[in-house]
Amino acid sequence: MNCRQALPLLESLVDNELPEAETARLKSHINDCNHCRQGYQETIHLREILSRNRVMDPGPQYWTETTSLILARTTELADKAQVHHLPQKTRHYGQVTIIRSIMSVVASITILCIALLIGSSLKKQNVVHYVKNAPLLATTDLRDLLQVKDHPIYTAQDQINLARGALLLGMPGSLGRFAGLSDLFLTIDLK
Amino acid sequence: MRDMSKTVPELVESFAKGDQSAFAELVTRYRKKVYSLAYQILRNHLDADEVVQETFVRIYRRQKELANVKYFSTFLLRIATNYSIDLLRKRKGHSKIEEDSSSLPGTVQLDLARRVVTPSQKFESKRLGAEIEKALDRLPPRQKMTAILHDVEGYTKTEIAGILECPEATVRSNLHIARTKLRKILKHKHKRKE
Numbered sequence A: 001m002n003c004r005q006a007l008p009l010l011e012s013l014v015d016n017e018l019p020e021a022e023t024a025r026l027k028s029h030i031n032d033c034n035h036c037r038q039g040y041q042e043t044i045h046l047r048e049i050l051s052r053n054r055v056m057d058p059g060p061q062y063w064t065e066t067t068s069l070i071l072a073r074t075t076e077l078a079d080k081a082q083v084h085h086l087p088q089k090t091r092h093y094g095q096v097t098i099i100r101s102i103m104s105v106v107a108s109i110t111i112l113c114i115a116l117l118i119g120s121s122l123k124k125q126n127v128v129h130y131v132k133n134a135p136l137l138a139t140t141d142l143r144d145l146l147q148v149k150d151h152p153i154y155t156a157q158d159q160i161n162l163a164r165g166a167l168l169l170g171m172p173g174s175l176g177r178f179a180g181l182s183d184l185f186l187t188i189d190l191k
Numbered sequence B: 001m002r003d004m005s006k007t008v009p010e011l012v013e014s015f016a017k018g019d020q021s022a023f024a025e026l027v028t029r030y031r032k033k034v035y036s037l038a039y040q041i042l043r044n045h046l047d048a049d050e051v052v053q054e055t056f057v058r059i060y061r062r063q064k065e066l067a068n069v070k071y072f073s074t075f076l077l078r079i080a081t082n083y084s085i086d087l088l089r090k091r092k093g094h095s096k097i098e099e100d101s102s103s104l105p106g107t108v109q110l111d112l113a114r115r116v117v118t119p120s121q122k123f124e125s126k127r128l129g130a131e132i133e134k135a136l137d138r139l140p141p142r143q144k145m146t147a148i149l150h151d152v153e154g155y156t157k158t159e160i161a162g163i164l165e166c167p168e169a170t171v172r173s174n175l176h177i178a179r180t181k182l183r184k185i186l187k188h189k190h191k192r193k194e
């Protein structure tokens, strides 16, 4: 083996990468050759210095604290990841919310319609009833009638019932119509 | 509680499936390797600490990728190395944080000469260590990294190729160039001393 063959193999020898036969041949060359021996020894020396250049261990307390910090940070990440999934859920919930609100609007409209129907039918019934019993609803007419105390059609009770019924049903304009209600009651002879 | 019975591939598989305790065990097993490597590159405790934390947080973020990772340690050290080099570039130009070993929390020298050394030898070793650090800092990042990973941290060339994402031949040539430069620097120092 000559220097040209030996030199590129020196590092491999230091790193223990050569097959036995080649190691033996190289070592015998190194023994005979000052130049290659110097290169080999320098490389070994450098590896030694480098391998001694280890880092100080910061100690168990540091490791405990740092590991807790890492785990806290990753737990936070995991929590955030879960929050990150939420928009999908919200989107899902959003759809449900829309359906729900549509349903509630429909329900409200239905209830309103039913209420109006019932209300109007009630009104009609009552109005019909009162109209049947007391066809005259105008205050002026009433007053006129009341002034005639022994009117054959409207007894005092008829008039009171008429007024109460109109108020109870909240008939439009009932208060206006019975604006003089207190007067009415005062003037009605409850006997 | 630590699960020391599991192998690294088993832990990685468990963690990829969402097992948090497997992640904690991986942190415990690899934290020193990451710290040591980062410290070699950055030469100060604060930066090495940042690398340790950030590396494991990044690993955590890539939890799902881990199912397809063949060599966890290579994957982990690649993240650590890349982050360290990023920090190194960021720090360059800024005043370097000089750090005395005594400022480290509860410092324990991991490997101060396994053999018995005399005070003068110890001093010599420390002086050489400082010299070699300076010499390493003068190397381009890839060469520096290769030398540190191989000759200081003891990784194989195949492992380094995986960590630095380059062919093994590149690792060999970078190591050779780095060693040649370092030898020259050391030789020069010795000559000046003589």
Ligand SMILES: [Zn+2]
Pocket (backbone or CB within 6 Å): A002, A003, A004, A006, A029, A033, A034, A035, A036, A037
């Ligand atoms: Zn020779």
